[in-house]
Amino acid sequence: IMRPPPNIWSIIMKSVATIIVTYNRLSFLKDLIESLRCQTYTQQKIIVVNNSSTDGTLEWLQTQTDLFVITQENCGGAGGFYTGLKYATENNFDYAWIMDDDVLCKKDSLENLVDKTESCDGFLCSKVIDEQGKPCNVPGLWTKKQANGEQEWTEKIEKNMVRLSITSFVSVLIPTAVIKNIGLPYREFYIWGDDTEYTRRISEKYDSYLCGTSVVVHRRKINTILSIFREKDKKRVKNYFYFYRNGLFYAKKYSSWYQIIYRYFRCLFDMCKALFTVKPRAFLIILKAFFSSFFFSPKVSFVCKV
Numbered sequence: 001i002m003r004p005p006p007n008i009w010s011i012i013m014k015s016v017a018t019i020i021v022t023y024n025r026l027s028f029l030k031d032l033i034e035s036l037r038c039q040t041y042t043q044q045k046i047i048v049v050n051n052s053s054t055d056g057t058l059e060w061l062q063t064q065t066d067l068f069v070i071t072q073e074n075c076g077g078a079g080g081f082y083t084g085l086k087y088a089t090e091n092n093f094d095y096a097w098i099m100d101d102d103v104l105c106k107k108d109s110l111e112n113l114v115d116k117t118e119s120c121d122g123f124l125c126s127k128v129i130d131e132q133g134k135p136c137n138v139p140g141l142w143t144k145k146q147a148n149g150e151q152e153w154t155e156k157i158e159k160n161m162v163r164l165s166i167t168s169f170v171s172v173l174i175p176t177a178v179i180k181n182i183g184l185p186y187r188e189f190y191i192w193g194d195d196t197e198y199t200r201r202i203s204e205k206y207d208s209y210l211c212g213t214s215v216v217v218h219r220r221k222i223n224t225i226l227s228i229f230r231e232k233d234k235k236r237v238k239n240y241f242y243f244y245r246n247g248l249f250y251a252k253k254y255s256s257w258y259q260i261i262y263r264y265f266r267c268l269f270d271m272c273k274a275l276f277t278v279k280p281r282a283f284l285i286i287l288k289a290f291f292s293s294f295f296f297s298p299k300v301s302f303v304c305k306v
Contacts, residue, residue: 014095014114016044016173017088021080022101023051026060028219029101033067041111044097047087049080076190076242081169081198082301085184089176089303097173104217105171112214113173116161122178122206123199125164126171126214136218139167139210142203160212165203169195171216178206183300191239192226193246200254228282229273237281244270244289249296264290 018036022029029048036046046067050057051074061069070083081098088096095117097110113124128137142153142163153163172195182205185198202208224230228240244267251263267290274283 014043014117015093016041016095016097016110016114017084017091017093017176018044018046018110019049019081019084019088019096019098020047020101021049021051021077021084021098022053022057023074023080024053024055024057025101026053026055026057029057030060032099032101032103032105033064035105035107037066038107039105039110040108041114044110045093047084049084051075051080075187077169078185078189078191078194079187081194082184082187085174085179086303089179093176095173095175096179097171098169099171099216100169100218102219103170104219106215106217109171109214109216110173113171113211115213116159116209116211117173117175119156119159119161120207120209121175122202122208123164123167123175124173124209124211124214125167125199126216127210127212128168128170128216128218131217131219136220137168137170139199140165142208156209161209162212164199164208164210166196166199167208167210169198170218171214172199174202178202180303181205183302186298186300188296188298189246190242192243193250197246197250197253200250228270228285229277229279238285240282241285241289241292244286245292245296248289248293249298252293 020029020032033046048061048067048069050061050069050071052071058071061067070087072083077100084098085096109126113126116124125139128135130136142165144152155163182201185194189197199208226243228237231237248263248267251260267286271283271286271290274286
């Protein structure tokens, strides 16, 4: 019996759980799923974690026979990815490919990620562009240097791979073996910062890369840095509690002492700014996050071994 070359054979054998977290964005979700159905890499199972959407999402999902749907209370993006990664690991998939519902994938996005797994033991992420073709969700480079002083992120540049420290949850491929070792994301984060913390947790132990040949489009509405002072959606303002609290937790876990002090002073500065600009709601949200950060100490949950 003739077999394909070893590298192709290894790709064929890898099973992928494609995990989407969705909440009240049915039109975006439909477009994303259609792009996933067109993937050239077919060893995938599409899993949708529905955070109790109220816009007809559940009713539409129930008509789709090729999807596996998990509906839960709205736990935010962090709780959604926690559930999806837990499912993928417990059900013995080789990899989990995760993304929000406002992403569009190229036909070969997954194939090009899987093709690089032989050269990477940590996470792999796609190059992310917006609908105008400009880079967005730009990840953080691995900044540690080799003994000769050279930056380590350049080591596999000839393979279109750039070593990373952090990235966002927009087309990230994670080996489930890694998840078993480092645990699941902090579901208590609810929203914002869960992706930065989790990918940092991975890259601290495993070499992780951006794959330049894998491209996805992020259709996000706001393409600027998050700011409670520029936020126009009144419903989102309350979520900045998590932005500040989670950011302070991340600083305490991964940063040097002077960076931690800077983050706390920055938080105090924003409180003063809220007072002087007469934004009492913003002031109270930041104040609550500031004090909550001293007591916020989530524990890493691990997938039970069967």
